[in-house]
């Protein structure tokens with residue numbers, strides 16, 4: 173049995189992502205964080221470097237790959253210390269898979285190559301102002317209509333907190349086509365600039381500043397029926413299975429947040445001194461760091477393990493929820509301790525731990541909250 | 556602690572100012588990254604709220620510290636952490652030593668206008684190289700004729716871009732570190748005082764924080780508070796009030812987080828029922844409120860002892876430690892229950908989450924509190940037991 177999750181191919185992709193991050197992201201982070209978004213060119217550059225198409229069919233411009241390719245890329249992008257960049261640049265990872273897995277061939281051929289090349293941006297829109305955790309309670313309506321002899325869905329409603337919502341071109345949107353509950357939900361691919369669709373301004377939030385977050389409005393918006401993804405009223409299943417890799421990737425983001433914060437502390441405690449000793453020579457500080465490192469190690473190993481089982485085709489929806497909660501518990505702990513170890517500097521915008529502290533806080537909320545993960549786990553325990 | 560009608564009266568006065576003069580402007584001040592200190596302090600000064608426990612002869616109300624603590628507690632109803640902190644610097648951090656040990660002349664010159672709200676004060680202790688370890692500060696005040704000539708730098712000083720004077724801790728001799736320091740009042744318009752632009756922070760956005768540089772700053776020696784070499788001791792004493800203030804002024808904030816979160820979760824529905832009807836949510840909120848009440852009870856006890864003239868350093872330090880951690884727990888726990896809304900910048904709980912992070916760091920970090928508590932419990936290396 174191999175003791176390693178990453179083989180040579182994974183390492184090669186990691187190397188590409190590392191160089192990309194160092195050259196194209198890290199130098200500009202502060203600027204993007206303050207301006208509240210990443211430039212479109214970054215998507216093009218990432219597409220060119222092959223970082224967007226990992227795991228997609230070659231015929232659409234993708235490169236075959238598994239979840240560990242995605243993890244390697246995610247980790248390297250996160251090392252720039254900005255959760256927003258990763259969330260924004262990778263919004264396709266939640267928006268595009270439903271198209272890839274369940275879209276019609278025409279839809280796939282039209283949409284996927286552009287997104288993988290980075291010339292178009294994709295995102296996922298499930299959450300509504302009135303329904304977040306309770307996905308089955310969503311209310312955005314899509315009714316079948318015929319206009320000029322062609323079939324359309326007429327969409328009315330709104331979506332909330334959509335990552336890349338401002339800059340995206342393609343929106344994978346959950347709508348209600350049938351009755352109440354999870355059995356009446358479908359996914360539609362909605363394109364920017366169609367009549368009746370508008371996007372609110374970038375929402376001001378605690379962290380993830382380099383990614384835009386928007387509210388979407390649909391007002392008698394006509395979407396061609398061929399933009400239906402998968403079968404009508406089967407959307408809930410697609411959404412739930414799409415959540416699995418998303419949650420793994422959020423766990424990876426949490427773990428890498430922990431790692432970057434821990435490393436920053438390991439450096440800081442060597443230089444700063446109080447009471448005639450460097451911080452590392454105070455036992456409390458050493459033990460804090462020991463606990464931080466232990467928690468991170470355990471969380472990361474668990475995430476990898478569950479990712480491997482997911483890759484092997486096992487149903488690990490319970491364990492994925494566990495991995496996300498363990499990882500965010502860990503990153504909550506570590507980012508908190510990191511700002512503590514940095515003292516007053518931890519409260520200052522100029523320190524990386526200040527950003528990590530803000531960015532981290534979304535991870536136990538987005539992609540299914542901590543409490544919802546516990547609901548999933550409890551259900552899987554037969555409760 | 557027993558509250559009299561006078562206590563309630565002053566509490567109401569503070570509550571009214573907050574409702575009329577402060578909360579309506581908080582959003583704007585937070586957005587602008589500053590608040591009008593002179594304007595607001597004058598309003599508070601006119602009502603006597605900047606000198607509750609200060610001597611009547613300098614314009615104070617001459618009441619005991621229980622009134623001060625109650626006013627501080629009321630400040631927690633402000634919709635951000637910055638304004639209570641700025642007011643606390645003026646009343647409980649930069650001026651207690653001045654009020655107690657300053658010469659009559661010095662108090663007339665600086666304490667009276669601070670209490671009246673005509674002048675804004677800062678406390679300048681921390682330095683780029685010395686925060687927790689106060690004794691290791693480098694700023695030096697050298698005697699020259701009747702003056703001190705001050706050189707050095709102070710870091711992260713609250714109110715400082717608007718301050719009229721600073722209460723500066725500086726080394727005034729080469730003696731041992733605990734007996735070589737003095738507290739000196741330095742007017743900010745003295746030549747050689749330079750204040751950096753405002754620093755960009757995680758929270759406390761409407762409070763101005765800056766670095767201060769002293770380059771051959773000359774002030775008369777009569778600006779020193781009390782005896783030379785007593786500065787460290789006076790500052791440690793002054794910290795007691797600072798810590799009691801920090802604790803008192805966040806309790807209502809924590810109450811507010813719990814109650815507004817409960818209101819929100821009562822209104823918001825998911826899975827066919829109000830969020831609040833989930834057992835985990837209502838139990839968790841109950842737990843957070845319980846802890847807050849226990850801190851409040853301990854605070855009242857500390858205040859009572861302080862009013863009796865006891866040294867409450869140990870209890871004040873314990874309270875500061877516990878409350879800093881609790882503030883994070885309450886704001887974090889409540890934020891979670893707002894879901895995505897909790898992550899929005901202008902959400903009140905989200906703001907308190909960022910603002911209150913300071914409590915475990917500023918005014919003596921948690922680890923410093925633990926060091927003090929150890930000392931009082933006789934737990935440190937070399938301390939004899941029994």
Ligand SMILES: Cc1cc2nc3c(=O)[nH]c(=O)nc-3n(C[C@H](O)[C@H](O)[C@H](O)COP(=O)(O)OP(=O)(O)OC[C@H]3O[C@@H](n4cnc5c(N)ncnc54)[C@H](O)[C@@H]3O)c2cc1C
Nearest residue numbers: 297298299304305333335539541543833891892894895898
């Ligand atoms: C920065 C950001 C980016 C986002 N990006 C996207 C995106 O790209 N696409 C998208 O579709 N959505 C996105 N979201 C939305 C996110 O997925 C939701 O915020 C999240 O699922 C929670 O939903 P909610 O905000 O409606 O909270 P609610 O569902 O209202 O939950 C509020 C609180 O109640 C708790 N709760 C709910 N039900 C229960 C229960 N049964 N038992 C116990 N506790 C419960 C929750 O855990 C939470 O603590 C984003 C959000 C943010 C903040």
Ligand SMILES: Cc1cc2nc3c(=O)[nH]c(=O)nc-3n(C[C@H](O)[C@H](O)[C@H](O)COP(=O)(O)OP(=O)(O)OC[C@H]3O[C@@H](n4cnc5c(N)ncnc54)[C@H](O)[C@@H]3O)c2cc1C
Nearest residue numbers: 446454512515516519680681686687711712713918920922
């Ligand atoms: C917004 C803001 C406002 C402020 N306002 C003021 C002000 O108005 N006036 C003023 O004088 N200062 C002010 N400060 C400074 C504040 O008091 C210091 O930041 C604080 O005392 C911590 O000092 P430090 O930042 O130098 O951290 P350090 O002393 O470098 O400490 C770093 C970390 O090491 C820990 N540590 C230190 N010693 C030990 C030990 N022996 N054992 C174990 N752990 C230890 C600390 O607890 C902390 O976690 C402010 C700071 C901020 C952020």
